Amino acid sequence: MNEHARPHTVSERADELEEEMMHQLADKIATRSTLFYLGDGTVAYDSGEALLAVNPGKHFLMGADPRLPKMPAKPTLIDFFKARFATTAHLLQSATHALKGGQPEKVVLACLLHDIGVASFIRCDHGYWGAQMIEPYVDEEVAWAVRMHQALRFFPDPSVGYEYPEMYRKLFGDDYKPEPYIVAEYERARNHKWYMTSRLITMNDIYSFDPNAKVNLDDFADIIGRNFRQPKEGLGLDNSPSAHMWRTLMWPTRFL
Numbered sequence: 615m616n617e618h619a620r621p622h623t624v625s626e627r628a629d630e631l632e633e634e635m636m637h638q639l640a641d642k643i644a645t646r647s648t649l650f651y652l653g654d655g656t657v658a659y660d661s662g663e664a665l666l667a668v669n670p671g672k673h674f675l676m677g678a679d680p681r682l683p684k685m686p687a688k689p690t691l692i693d694f695f696k697a698r699f700a701t702t703a704h705l706l707q708s709a710t711h712a713l714k715g716g717q718p719e720k721v722v723l724a725c726l727l728h729d730i731g732v733a734s735f736i737r738c739d740h741g742y743w744g745a746q747m748i749e750p751y752v753d754e755e756v757a758w759a760v761r762m763h764q765a766l767r768f769f770p771d772p773s774v775g776y777e778y779p780e781m782y783r784k785l786f787g788d789d790y791k792p793e794p795y796i797v798a799e800y801e802r803a804r805n806h807k808w809y810m811t812s813r814l815i816t817m818n819d820i821y822s823f824d825p826n827a828k829v830n831l832d833d834f835a836d837i838i839g840r841n842f843r844q845p846k847e848g849l850g851l852d853n854s855p856s857a858h859m860w861r862t863l864m865w866p867t868r869f870l
């Protein structure tokens with residue numbers, strides 16, 4: 615039988631049903647953004663009309679998605695760490711490394727936040743996304759350092775003992791070369807007064823994760839309290855230039 619023509623197995627059908635249910639919650643319909651589909655290699659779009667036609671009497675989700683961990687009414691950065699960041703061990707290990715190395719609080723905070731773009735949102739250009747998310751709430755130097763770590767991690771600095779990460783050879787192959795915009799960014803960062811702050815992110819970046827390391831978000835509550843301006847309305851419910859990014863994380867399947 616032709617591979618493409620064979621009937622679906624029971625488990626394939628079960629997967630399909632689960633998929634359908636994922637989009638249909640009790641009385642609401644959750645939708646996926648184009649970006650979610652692009653990640654599966656498809657350029658696709660959930661058509662509102664078509665979904666309403668197969669879900670008579672239902673409406674689209676316009677707020678919290680009940681399948682996701684509940685967020686409080688006025689979320690803090692720590693709430694996002696707990697309920698929306700898919701992985702925090704790397705961030706905590708890097709920040710712990712910086713703390714043990716006696717780095718200033720700004721650097722510890724930058725290490726704690728350097729990969730929130732990838733932990734919560736998207737891999738591509740994660741340094742830029744992460745920097746933009748935190749920019750209204752942290753010292754300018756912290757956001758700058760997070761942005762520039764995107765480029766700096768690819769370039770060694772023998773003066774401080776930073777080598778090209780062995781892990782990158784494994785991940786990207788020996789022949790990988792950063793794109794010209796990354797090289798240009800590195801050159802700008804290299805001559806900037808805050809270069810070393812960003813370089814310290816790359817130096818405290820833990821490229822080999824220790825599954826047994828004891829790390830705890832509570833250890834950083836005071837540093838966050840002193841260095842991250844938590845908006846009183848809740849992170850994402852304020853009117854900062856990046857509030858919409860936090861809201862989107864909070865309500866990723868809202869129809870519009």
Ligand SMILES: [Fe+2]
Pocket residue numbers: 728729740741763
């Ligand atoms: Fe990173």
Ligand SMILES: [Fe+2]
Pocket residue numbers: 704708728729819820
């Ligand atoms: Fe990292």
